[in-house]
Amino acid sequence: MHGPARRQLGVRRAGADVVSLLQLQDVTRTVLPPDQPALTILSGVDLTVEPGDRISIVGRSGSGKSTLLNILGLLDLPTSGTLTFADRPVKSYSGGERDRVRGARIGFVFQQFNLLPGRTALENVAMPLLYATGRQFWRRRSLAAEMLEAVGLGHRLESLPDRLSGGEQQRVAIARSLVRGPSLILADEPTGALDLDTGQSVMELIDEVATRTGAALVTITHDPAIARRARDHFRLDRGVLTPVADPALSVSGVES
Numbered sequence: 001m002h003g004p005a006r007r008q009l010g011v012r013r014a015g016a017d018v019v020s021l022l023q024l025q026d027v028t029r030t031v032l033p034p035d036q037p038a039l040t041i042l043s044g045v046d047l048t049v050e051p052g053d054r055i056s057i058v059g060r061s062g063s064g065k066s067t068l069l070n071i072l073g074l075l076d077l078p079t080s081g082t083l084t085f086a087d088r089p090v091k092s093y094s095g096g097e098r099d100r101v102r103g104a105r106i107g108f109v110f111q112q113f114n115l116l117p118g119r120t121a122l123e124n125v126a127m128p129l130l131y132a133t134g135r136q137f138w139r140r141r142s143l144a145a146e147m148l149e150a151v152g153l154g155h156r157l158e159s160l161p162d163r164l165s166g167g168e169q170q171r172v173a174i175a176r177s178l179v180r181g182p183s184l185i186l187a188d189e190p191t192g193a194l195d196l197d198t199g200q201s202v203m204e205l206i207d208e209v210a211t212r213t214g215a216a217l218v219t220i221t222h223d224p225a226i227a228r229r230a231r232d233h234f235r236l237d238r239g240v241l242t243p244v245a246d247p248a249l250s251v252s253g254v255e256s
């Protein structure tokens with residue numbers, strides 16, 4: 001067994017003593033809107049993410065992508081089912097521990113760059129290191145500069161976001177997401193605000209950094225060309241996650 005089927009059943013690669021990075025087993029998320037019956041947004045979601053994985057998830061608007069992303073990013077807990085990070089049940093973490101694990105081990109890349117407008121590229125990238133400890137904290141400016149160098153912006157350290165192009169701003173946002181060396185990168189429509197060529201080069205950059213650091217990359221997108229860059233593909237449809245061979249087939253008729 002290989003690829004998505006293995007991933008959904010959580011079967012480990014033969015002979016590997018891999019600690020799964022993130023595992024969802026039979027995850028459900030239900031909300032209780034006021035004066036309305038309970039609404040099931042995710043049901044029976046199984047997914048295993050291992051170090052170095054490249055996974056794409058596509059789904060139409062309202063299929064539950066944001067809800068799933070919040071669970072993958074430890075921002076929300078499942079209503080039922082099991083969520084483990086590094087083989088430890090997430091519900092056993094205190095709120096503070098969950099925040100620390102998220103900050104240190106998960107990097108988010110969003111469609112909106114969310115850069116602080118009055119801060120330079122260097123200050124924006126150094127920001128997450130204010131929450132780090134030891135060497136990462138004390139060396140935050142030089143680590144941020146190295147990261148900006150790595151995304152090709154070593155010459156724009158002192159630039160404010162409004163002096164940068166969209167692609168450059170996304171590179172700064174990527175540098176900021178990855179500066180703490182996360183083991184899991186969650187990219188939510190990372191190229192949604194960029195033109196085709198810039199989008200492809202930004203994805204190449206994320207792939208390259210993930211490969212260099214051994215991080216797993218989960219990309220949520222409606223764009224089949226972006227999804228195809230992953231190795232394993234899933235479709236989310238009305239809260240149900242299913243493996244698919246080709247992301248293009250799973251997005252026909254999908255609205256972004």
Ligand SMILES: Nc1ncnc2c1ncn2[C@@H]1O[C@H](COP(=O)(O)OP(=O)(O)OP(=O)(O)O)[C@@H](O)[C@H]1O
Nearest residue numbers: 031033039041060061062063064065066067068256
């Ligand atoms: N707290 C909530 N209360 C009521 N309904 C909710 C809540 N959160 C999500 N929903 C509903 O659940 C469904 C899935 O929401 P979600 O935001 O996860 O979808 P999505 O796939 O990210 O959509 P989009 O691509 O449009 O952002 C939607 O119909 C949404 O209206």
